Amino acid sequence: MAKLRILGRANSFNVRKVLWVCDELGIDYTREDWGRGFRPTSDAEFMRINPIGLVPAVIDDGQVLRESNTIVRYLASKHKADHLYPTDLLQRASVEQWMDWANYETSISLRGAFLGGMLNEPPWNNPWFVEQGRRQIAKEVGQLDGHLAAAGPYVTGEAFTIADIPIGLVVNRWFCLNFEKPVYPAVAAYYERLSTRPAYMRHVRNGLP
Amino acid sequence: MLKVYGRANSINVQKVMWIIGDVDIPHTREDVGGQFGKTKEDWYVKMNPNSVVPTIDDDGFVLWESNSIVRYLAAKHDKGGLLPTELKARADAERWMDWLLTVLGPAMRDVFWGLVRTPPEKRDMKVIEDSRTKSAAALTLLDKHLNGRDYVTGSSFTVGDIPLGVYVCRWYKLPIERPALPNVEKLLARFKQRPGFKTHVDGIPLT
Numbered sequence A: 001m002a003k004l005r006i007l008g009r010a011n012s013f014n015v016r017k018v019l020w021v022c023d024e025l026g027i028d029y030t031r032e033d034w035g036r037g038f039r040p041t042s043d044a045e046f047m048r049i050n051p052i053g054l055v056p057a058v059i060d061d062g063q064v065l066r067e068s069n070t071i072v073r074y075l076a077s078k079h080k081a082d083h084l085y086p087t088d089l090l091q092r093a094s095v096e097q098w099m100d101w102a103n104y105e106t107s108i109s110l111r112g113a114f115l116g117g118m119l120n121e122p123p124w125n126n127p128w129f130v131e132q133g134r135r136q137i138a139k140e141v142g143q144l145d146g147h148l149a150a151a152g153p154y155v156t157g158e159a160f161t162i163a164d165i166p167i168g169l170v171v172n173r174w175f176c177l178n179f180e181k182p183v184y185p186a187v188a189a190y191y192e193r194l195s196t197r198p199a200y201m202r203h204v205r206n207g208l209p
Numbered sequence B: 001m002l003k004v005y006g007r008a009n010s011i012n013v014q015k016v017m018w019i020i021g022d023v024d025i026p027h028t029r030e031d032v033g034g035q036f037g038k039t040k041e042d043w044y045v046k047m048n049p050n051s052v053v054p055t056i057d058d059d060g061f062v063l064w065e066s067n068s069i070v071r072y073l074a075a076k077h078d079k080g081g082l083l084p085t086e087l088k089a090r091a092d093a094e095r096w097m098d099w100l101l102t103v104l105g106p107a108m109r110d111v112f113w114g115l116v117r118t119p120p121e122k123r124d125m126k127v128i129e130d131s132r133t134k135s136a137a138a139l140t141l142l143d144k145h146l147n148g149r150d151y152v153t154g155s156s157f158t159v160g161d162i163p164l165g166v167y168v169c170r171w172y173k174l175p176i177e178r179p180a181l182p183n184v185e186k187l188l189a190r191f192k193q194r195p196g197f198k199t200h201v202d203g204i205p206l207t
Helices: A013-025 A044-049 A068-078 A089-116 A127-151 A164-176 A185-194 A198-203 B011-023 B042-047 B066-077 B087-116 B125-145 B161-173 B182-191 B195-202
Strands: A004-007 A029-032 A057-060 A063-066 B002-005 B027-030 B055-058 B061-064
Touching (some): A004 A013, A063 B087, A068 A089, A068 B087, A127 A164, B011 B066, B011 B195, B042 B055, B055 B066, B125 B161, B161 B182, B161 B195, B182 B195
Parallel strands (some): A004 A029
Antiparallel strands (some): A057 A063, B002 B055
């Protein structure tokens, strides 16, 4: 069977989720640089593979996958990593709930707080977005802090699951943001807990926001 | 019995009510959020630390995040139908659910909030226009993808259609200029045949 093929630059927030899960599960892959700073995703070759024009795109056995959280869930299911992605309906729904939270709530805030406030990228560098994004991400990470303190040490409780993957990316980016941030002890402890995982250090806490 | 917490005009509550309506799941719903408040009260925060709607309580199992709720209800009540069980088919449906969270939802947020929930004197027209343009671009991609497909994953309706469906409905209700998107319009017409969509999505005015 052909190796998993990952299309997307290794410094992309969403590509790193896929690299992290592959590393955790020992999945062999090849990776090609596409996206900001490399070949643009608007190239015909990329658009034929993923017409949405975003990284990562993953090709497994002829099937093109996109949307990083969906890819993470797909790989965990395919490799029967039930400890990371429980098959019990209720436990599984709780994992997915946190993945969705990281995908929508925090990604909206990070547009202003990170893309605008740190990378100065239009239109997110409009002060309206920057200010709103910073306020919002601080509130959301604060909610995560309360949750981890009450129900941790991991996002869905006792064990590390794939819910910690998107959240682990958010938390790493949070600590890199360039404004005066509230101190959240449970989130800080969680960051250190994740940092005991070599795959996290390789792909996420590797000096990149 | 399943209990849904959330006001009927919330787009995320509408996703959940749509599947409840289509599959005919016995339930009760309590108005929470927006003008009804309550999301900051202790009992609610205990269920949902994010203080947003919807939250469900299914005989003691509490869950929030509307897309996850939709998948959970489909798995429980209509596995193999609305929620494909084959791994690749499931990933196909899920990627469109995630696309809503990462692309279309964030794109359409400010045009809706700006035009529907912000008084005219407080509107930032630049932000609204950026949001309209980004939404139109995302929907144009969807329109292309729908070429030769009845629904987002192909010939049958799945959970993949629900999140983008509520946003498509909203898009056509907004007082804005829109590009012609024939496939998206046909998709919307198909959704309008579904009981849950009719009652809980299309039937609720934008507020």
